[in-house]
Amino acid sequence: xxxxxxxxxxxxxxxxxxxxxxxxxxxxxxxxxxxxxxxxxxxxxxxxxxxxxxxxxxxxxxxxxxxxxxxxxxxxxxxxxxxxxxxxxxxxxxxxxxxxxxxxxxxxxxxxxxxxxxxxxxxxxxxxx
Amino acid sequence: xxxxxxxxxxxxxxxxxxxxxxxxxxxxxxxxxxxxxxxxxxxxxxxxxxxxxxxxxxxxxxxxxxxxxxxxxxxxxxxxxxxxxxxxxxxxxxxxxxxxxxxxxxxxxxxxxxxxxxxxxxxxxxxxx
Numbered sequence: 001x002x003x004x005x006x007x008x009x010x011x012x013x014x015x016x017x018x019x020x021x022x023x024x025x026x027x028x029x030x031x032x033x034x035x036x037x038x039x040x041x042x043x044x045x046x047x048x049x050x051x052x053x054x055x056x057x058x059x060x061x062x063x064x065x066x067x068x069x070x071x072x073x074x075x076x077x078x079x080x081x082x083x084x085x086x087x088x089x090x091x092x093x094x095x096x097x098x099x100x101x102x103x104x105x106x107x108x109x110x111x112x113x114x115x116x117x118x119x120x121x122x123x124x125x126x127x128x129x
Numbered sequence: 130x131x132x133x134x135x136x137x138x139x140x141x142x143x144x145x146x147x148x149x150x151x152x153x154x155x156x157x158x159x160x161x162x163x164x165x166x167x168x169x170x171x172x173x174x175x176x177x178x179x180x181x182x183x184x185x186x187x188x189x190x191x192x193x194x195x196x197x198x199x200x201x202x203x204x205x206x207x208x209x210x211x212x213x214x215x216x217x218x219x220x221x222x223x224x225x226x227x228x229x230x231x232x233x234x235x236x237x238x239x240x241x242x243x244x245x246x247x248x249x250x251x252x253x254x255x256x257x258x
Contacts, residue, residue, distance in 0.1 A: 001239070002237070002238045002239055003232075003234050003238040003239075003241050004238060016145055016159065018147055018156060018159060020154075020156060024154070025149075025153070025154025025155070026154070027147060027149060027156065027212050029205065030145065030147060030205065030210040042234070042237055042238055043237070072233050073233060073234045073238075074230040074231075074232060074233040074234075074244065075230065075232055075234075076158065076159065076222075076229040076230050077222050077223065077224050077226075077229045077231070078229070081159040081229075081230075083156050083230040093205075093206050094206065095206050097206075100205040100206045100207070100210075101203040101204065101205050101210075101212040102203075102206070103132075103203060103204060104201050104202060104203040105132050105171070105202045105203075105204075108131070108171055108172070109131045109132040109133060109171055109202075110130070110131055110132075112132050115203065
């Protein structure tokens with residue numbers, strides 16, 4: 001039996017996947033997988049997701065070139081969340097930051113600061129294809 | 130305007146919150162917050178969540194003593210996921226592991242290995258109150 005049979009999926013058949021840089025520990029992004037995208041992730045060692053907004057199956061990096069090579073796949077005690085360790089090429093964020101979590105709050109949240117440098121502009125990432 | 134007004138919530142008024150150890154980078158758990166639990170997290174610098182299964186507002190550590198002191202709150206580019214850096218007392222997982230993600234798959238997922246030592250048994254954690 002595959003571990004996939006032990007997982008709990010939402011009513012839409014999805015599970016959230018946290019993606020972490022396997023070397024630095026930086027959390028890069030969170031996205032949703034369905035069963036087919038998880039199976040493809042396990043098989044190809046690249047990350048595949050299900051886009052809820054676009055209703056589309058996609059491989060991370062397919063348009064940006066910023067692929068994620070999978071090093072480890074873990075799941076939590078409730079079997080309803082995945083944690084995937086990857087080697088990230090370039091920026092994980094479509095806004096050109098290494099991590100999608102590049103904004104942190106100050107104090108009670110009236111102010112927000114950018115916590116890391118932008119590696120590339122979105123135009124440079126998506127304009128080059 | 131607070132950053133909270135920039136966030137996107139599910140149709141149930143929730144947002145997923147990834148919790149990470151601020152020193153080691155270990156991802157400890159993922160749980161859901163509603164607006165009130167996030168406001169209380171910002172105000173008290175302890176993590177508060179909304180339990181979907183129990184329909185209940187809860188502070189992490191309220192029954193186990195394993196509280197999380199908040200060091201940083203970040204949100205992603207889409208404004209639909211939080212990343213919270215904490216100082217974790219004891220085990221984050223109710224099964225007694227430091228992280229809820231204590232199981233990783235081997236190969237194509239027929240085998241699962243436990244990736245970290247259990248710090249305490251659940252009986253030791255929840256029997257002591």
